[in-house]
Amino acid sequence: MASGCSSSSPSRSSGGFERIPSTSIRVLRTVESLRRWRRPHLLDQRTVALVPTMGALHEGHLSLIRAAARENHHVVVSVYVNPAQFGVREDLASYPVTWEADCAALAKLDRELADDGHNLGRISAVFAPTTEEMYPSGFPGQEVESKGSFVTITPVGEVLEGRSRPTFFRGVATVCMKLFNIVQPERVYFGQKDVQQTVVIRRLVRDFMLPIEVVIGSTARAGDGLALSSRNVYLGERRRPVATVLYRALRAAEEAYKGGKRERGEVLGAAHKVLEEVLAEQMALAPEKRVSFEVDYISLADPDTMEELEVVDPARGGILSGAVKMLPVEAPQEGEDLGHSGGPAVRLIDNIILQPEGKQE
Numbered sequence: 001m002a003s004g005c006s007s008s009s010p011s012r013s014s015g016g017f018e019r020i021p022s023t024s025i026r027v028l029r030t031v032e033s034l035r036r037w038r039r040p041h042l043l044d045q046r047t048v049a050l051v052p053t054m055g056a057l058h059e060g061h062l063s064l065i066r067a068a069a070r071e072n073h074h075v076v077v078s079v080y081v082n083p084a085q086f087g088v089r090e091d092l093a094s095y096p097v098t099w100e101a102d103c104a105a106l107a108k109l110d111r112e113l114a115d116d117g118h119n120l121g122r123i124s125a126v127f128a129p130t131t132e133e134m135y136p137s138g139f140p141g142q143e144v145e146s147k148g149s150f151v152t153i154t155p156v157g158e159v160l161e162g163r164s165r166p167t168f169f170r171g172v173a174t175v176c177m178k179l180f181n182i183v184q185p186e187r188v189y190f191g192q193k194d195v196q197q198t199v200v201i202r203r204l205v206r207d208f209m210l211p212i213e214v215v216i217g218s219t220a221r222a223g224d225g226l227a228l229s230s231r232n233v234y235l236g237e238r239r240r241p242v243a244t245v246l247y248r249a250l251r252a253a254e255e256a257y258k259g260g261k262r263e264r265g266e267v268l269g270a271a272h273k274v275l276e277e278v279l280a281e282q283m284a285l286a287p288e289k290r291v292s293f294e295v296d297y298i299s300l301a302d303p304d305t306m307e308e309l310e311v312v313d314p315a316r317g318g319i320l321s322g323a324v325k326m327l328p329v330e331a332p333q334e335g336e337d338l339g340h341s342g343g344p345a346v347r348l349i350d351n352i353i354l355q356p357e358g359k360q361e
């Protein structure tokens with residue numbers, strides 16, 4: 001984790017707290033300092049919201065913080081790249097870390113929140129702990145077989161993302177339980193982009209009787225529809241426009257549903273057609289121009305259990321979701337922007353909720 005907010009600006013206030021320069025946002029790195037900050041607000045009726053992130057902040061994160069500030073007196077943003085949710089062969093080592101830019105984005109957003117009279121609160125603190133702090137008995141490891149104090153939410157955490165990333169939801173549920181216990185927020189904010197994560201978190205809160213309201217913010221997208229994601233920086237210039245293929249496929253499935261289709265094959269068939277067409281178009285191009293991808297899954301699932309549906313009950317709706325791996329480009333050209341870390345394979349996820357009939361979108 002990065003050391004200070006800016007190497008050029010002072011980051012300690014007269015009160016001795018580390019702060020994001022020119023703001024009142026505290027940077028808290030230990031459980032003890034967060035608890036010390038939190039204690040008075042347990043008594044003064046001020047609500048505290050938590051927005052958990054892994055940093056590399058983008059407009060999707062900022063939209064969650066805006067929602068949190070609208071409804072709460074204090075917003076705590078956690079910035080922690082949790083190793084326990086990365087598989088041993090995943091991208092932990094190259095995951096983007098942009099601490100200085102994150103601090104600048106939070107400072108800018110905090111000024112925006114102060115100028116907008118509709119907010120109850122602002123960003124009070126960034127919690128940026130080390131792994132030693134988050135795993136006091138020692139980091140248990142990233143292996144499926146690792147032993148340690150874990151929270152597991154099954155079977156919902158075992159399907160879809162959980163099938164491709166067997167330690168992912170164990171890592172997410174464990175770190176979120178820790179963050180919830182440290183911050184003791186009244187509300188937590190998560191993005192719909194990671195829809196299965198929202199289902200897992202709701203289940204965690206319900207089954208462990210946590211006195212927390214879970215708020216889900218809609219997916220922030222680029223102009224062409226690509227869901228904003230910290231991992232988009234890996235894409236580079238050639239893969240970036242083709243990366244919209246997953247959203248286009250899910251939209252086609254949604255259109256089929258809106259057109260009255262209810263059977264799995266009919267709804268998902270529309271998505272697969274788009275994926276096949278786009279891949280065929282790309283394969284017709286020369287190696288130095290084309291982009292290749294592999295479909296991990298395309299799913300039509302129950303909104304509460306994430307179990308696959310054969311038929312959508314319009315009274316319950318469903319979740320269309322997918323994961324696509326954008327493969328490294330072939331025949332990279334001299335001077336071509338290949339993306340962060342040389343443009344490795346990038347696994348992108350996205351989803352669309354099929355709202356129950358009669359419910360406003």
Ligand SMILES: Nc1ncnc2c1ncn2[C@@H]1O[C@H](COP(=O)(O)OP(=O)(O)OP(=O)(O)O)[C@@H](O)[C@H]1O
Pocket residue numbers: 052053054055059060061063064189190191192193194217218219220221227228229230231232
């Ligand atoms: N485009 C988005 N719109 C709304 N919320 C988002 C978006 N992207 C991420 N979030 C939410 O922000 C929170 C923190 O996510 P995280 O820091 O992992 O960012 P990310 O962009 O999802 O990164 P990654 O590329 O690793 O998936 C999560 O609740 C996540 O769902």
Ligand SMILES: CC(C)(CO)[C@@H](O)C(=O)[O-]
Pocket residue numbers: 052053054080082085172175176194197
């Ligand atoms: C919720 C989370 C911050 C836990 O590390 C992470 O999974 C994420 O950023 O979506």
Ligand code: BAL
Pocket residue numbers: 054085086194
């Ligand atoms: N937003 C999900 C975090 C992860 O992929 O690890």
